[in-house]
Amino acid sequence: MPELAEVFYHSSHWKAARGERFELAWVHGKTRCCRGLDVDGLRRRLASAELLSGYTHGKRMLFAFSGSCFLEVHLGMTGSLHRLDPSQQEGKHDHLALRSERSLLVFRDPRQFGKLALHETLGGTLPDWWTALPPQPHEKAFTRTRFESLLQRRGKASLKGLLLQQDLFPGVGNWMADEILWRARLRPDRALGTLSEEERNALFEQLRWVCRKAIRIIGKDYSDPPKSWLFRHRWKDGGVCPVSKTALRRETVAGRTTCWSPAIQV
Structure with a gap:
């Protein structure tokens, strides 16, 4: 299962596309890792939304898009994130993909123990539950x-x-x-x-x-x-x-x- 460092690495793939505007390319809403995902809301909120930033905490990731939209990602046991050419076709275990003019951001998970969730806030601030997470062991606040x-x-x-x-x-x-x-x-x-x-x-x-x-x-x-x-x-x-x-x-x-x-x- 990906741990702190592996999660940080995977997040860097998507974070490399900051500043690009995305739309939903595909999502398999009935798969186990997407069951809690608001697919209609995601499609609506990510219509030409700009990827602003990405955050990691422990084994979790959060990606901020314009319009006060946040996509939470948990890799589970076999999940991974990829940044591919936008012409890339859907792979067997690719459960979600976001497409811009320059990138295809893919969430891949063969065993489907990962998790995707959509969050919205007022004014683009980070969700309260995210800011309330405890300090990570490598941070200064972990005294x-x-x-x-x-x-x-x-x-x-x-x-x-x-x-x-x-x-x-x-x-x-x-x-x-x-x-x-x-x-x-x-x-x-x-x-x-x-x-x-x-x-x-x-x-x-x-x-x-x-x-x-x-x-x-x-x-x-x-x-x-x-x-x-x-x-x-x-x-x-x-x-x-x-x-x-x-x-x-x-x-x-x-x-x-x-x-x-x-x-x-x-």
Whole structure:
């Protein structure tokens, strides 16, 4: 499933068409990912509407068009955004497309776990629900004080399960949680309440570091992180920890397949 950095990357495709005027090319309103979409409203509102800007928050995207119109996009498990030549024909899993003179903006989702929704506001301001979203881990507003407040009354939670809670750490998914805990040298099944102050410091610092670096590397052009990251070694059985040079372990923690290094994570 696309996480914070991948979402940032996909949003850049559509954001590259800012200033262009679009109309609805096609939409499959009865597919699962479009069931909550106001198709008639979208067609009416996007009649020669200019793409003004795009925003990301965690695993969600919001695109602002002239006329106080906003298109919300959630990629789900297999969703992706594309900017194609306007003459491009519809693909098998292309559920929505917007066409301008220079671009075709496509939402593609083979498994249809993504989501599209139309929002309207007065005066073109961002929707209230968007501005009320909590700070993301890579932002300045995500302070150590905020971090500690989020951990209160969660002492029994496993670290892996905690990091996956989107209302606490928006955008952090399976691979990012594993990367954070590996760099903090913490077992994914450790209970939060067992951490020392030094370990809590490490968890906060690595949470911020991984999110920021992932956006700079993956969010820029979808490049893989360096081989020094767990990311490059976690995907299949038989992987070796790049620090300890010992075997990595793969098991289910918090309901998700988890990769960690028993030699360095305690």
